[in-house]
Amino acid sequence: MNSARTMVLLACGALAVLAGTANAQRPGTWRCKRLLAEDGRSWREDIVVVTLLSDIVAIEPASKHEAVDRDFGDAWVIPGLIDLHTHLLLKPYDQMAWDDQVLRETTELRTLRARVHGIDTLWAGFVAVRDLGTEGAGFADVALQRAIAEGLATGPRIWASTRAIVRRGWYGPSPDDPAVPKGAQTVEGEAEIRDAVRAQAAAGAQWIKVYADYRKQKGGAAEPTFALDELAALVDEATKAGLPVAAHATTDEGIRRAVLAGARTIEHGGGASEATLRAMRERAVVLVPCLAANEAIVLQAGRKGPIVDRLNAAKAGFQRALAAGVTIGCGSDVGVFRHGDNARELELMVAYGMTPAQALASATTVAAGVLGAADLGVVRKGARCGFVVLGADPLVDIGALRQVRAVVREGDELWLRRDGR
Numbered sequence: 261m262n263s264a265r266t267m268v269l270l271a272c273g274a275l276a277v278l279a280g281t282a283n284a285q286r287p288g289t290w291r292c293k294r295l296l297a298e299d300g301r302s303w304r305e306d307i308v309v310v311t312l313l314s315d316i317v318a319i320e321p322a323s324k325h326e327a328v329d330r331d332f333g334d335a336w337v338i339p340g341l342i343d344l345h346t347h348l349l350l351k352p353y354d355q356m357a358w359d360d361q362v363l364r365e366t367t368e369l370r371t372l373r374a375r376v377h378g379i380d381t382l383w384a385g386f387v388a389v390r391d392l393g394t395e396g397a398g399f400a401d402v403a404l405q406r407a408i409a410e411g412l413a414t415g416p417r418i419w420a421s422t423r424a425i426v427r428r429g430w431y432g433p434s435p436d437d438p439a440v441p442k443g444a445q446t447v448e449g450e451a452e453i454r455d456a457v458r459a460q461a462a463a464g465a466q467w468i469k470v471y472a473d474y475r476k477q478k479g480g481a482a483e484p485t486f487a488l489d490e491l492a493a494l495v496d497e498a499t500k501a502g503l504p505v506a507a508h509a510t511t512d513e514g515i516r517r518a519v520l521a522g523a524r525t526i527e528h529g530g531g532a533s534e535a536t537l538r539a540m541r542e543r544a545v546v547l548v549p550c551l552a553a554n555e556a557i558v559l560q561a562g563r564k565g566p567i568v569d570r571l572n573a574a575k576a577g578f579q580r581a582l583a584a585g586v587t588i589g590c591g592s593d594v595g596v597f598r599h600g601d602n603a604r605e606l607e608l609m610v611a612y613g614m615t616p617a618q619a620l621a622s623a624t625t626v627a628a629g630v631l632g633a634a635d636l637g638v639v640r641k642g643a644r645c646g647f648v649v650l651g652a653d654p655l656v657d658i659g660a661l662r663q664v665r666a667v668v669r670e671g672d673e674l675w676l677r678r679d680g681r
């Protein structure tokens with residue numbers, strides 16, 4: 261594959277490949293009326309971004325260029341966004357219940373569908389995702405990641421975690437019946453925990469996802485799954501393989517154990533006490549709150565029953581973490597709701613008290629830091645080519661993230677248009 265090529269996606273209609281762009285060895289020039297500055301809080305005006313192969317090689321005043329390859333006109337250009345918590349192998353629960361997806365659908369069909377989810381993700385301006393569990397679809401996330409890297413499929417850069425690890429008897433469908441397939445890899449005891457980490461690493465996982473707490477029965481309260489020394493063994497085995505750990509945890513004790521064991525991120529995390537939040541801040545553990553999935557589940561339930569309490573609890577948890585100075589990364593848990601609506605997470609972050617600039621940072625610089633990807637999250641010389649062209653100012657109204665006019669990223673030198681022309 262020629263890594264020299266640049267992909268441009270223009271969002272508006274049906275997907276169609278138009279044509280290749282010019283000689284890939286020649287620098288590409290992209291004029292931006294406004295480009296988000298490195299501080300993430302201001303705009304640089306009348307700028308040309310110069311790219312070569314998949315890299316940004318210069319950021320220059322537009323006055324230096326008589327002509328450019330593409331002029332984005334009156335638009336706001338931001339770095340490509342990152343979602344730290346996706347499930348590309350799931351479709352929204354209001355289209356098909358999670359149990360049915362795990363039990364009644366083939367991995368082959370789910371993988372083909374995930375390819376479309378990847379396209380929808382990219383159109384929405386999200387150029388990279390950390391996919392946190394295939395939910396019964398084995399190692400299909402690694403297959404999709406490699407297909408995208410090989411140019412066989414269009415989608416975001418994927419950091420895969422494969423199957424996720426949970427204690428036996430704690431995860432659906434039918435937690436107590438070992439004969440029923442499960443949505444994650446179930447283990448009991450340290451030896452199986454270490455085996456599972458090694459197997460997932462060998463299959464291509466770049467992160468290990470563990471459920472540090474969960475409910476045993478549908479509708480029940482969450483309880484810690486693993487003992488602290490079991491979680492420590494999991495982190496130890498992952499570290500030996502060079503992999504960081506993401507821990508699903510909603511209860512204070514589950515979060516506390518995951519933090520002490522060495523998890524890098526806490527997913528959801530609404531139940532953390534002040535002491536646990538302090539431990540997160542001191543150890544630089546990042547909170548990924550998944551506000552959008554929480555809202556979606558409540559909406560899908562028709563805003564009825566005890567589930568509605570989840571909204572307030574998640575909001576309060578997020579606000580406590582924000583006040584405590586915990587670093588917060590953008591992860592939506594998309595898959596529970598429609599792929600391409602990832603920006604809902606940032607809208608809720610702002611609704612719950614972040615500034616638009618803080619929310620943008622959570623999906624750019626902060627998220628890139630979590631992934632250890634210094635070449636993502638900012639448009640500057642030396643970074644990878646990846647940016648999003650918006651029709652409105654997201655620092656004024658974060659809802660501007662819904663007005664994606666174009667997405668430019670590394671990859672094939674194809675011009676893809678959705679207007680059917």
Ligand SMILES: [Zn+2]
Binds near residue numbers: 345
């Ligand atoms: Zn999730």
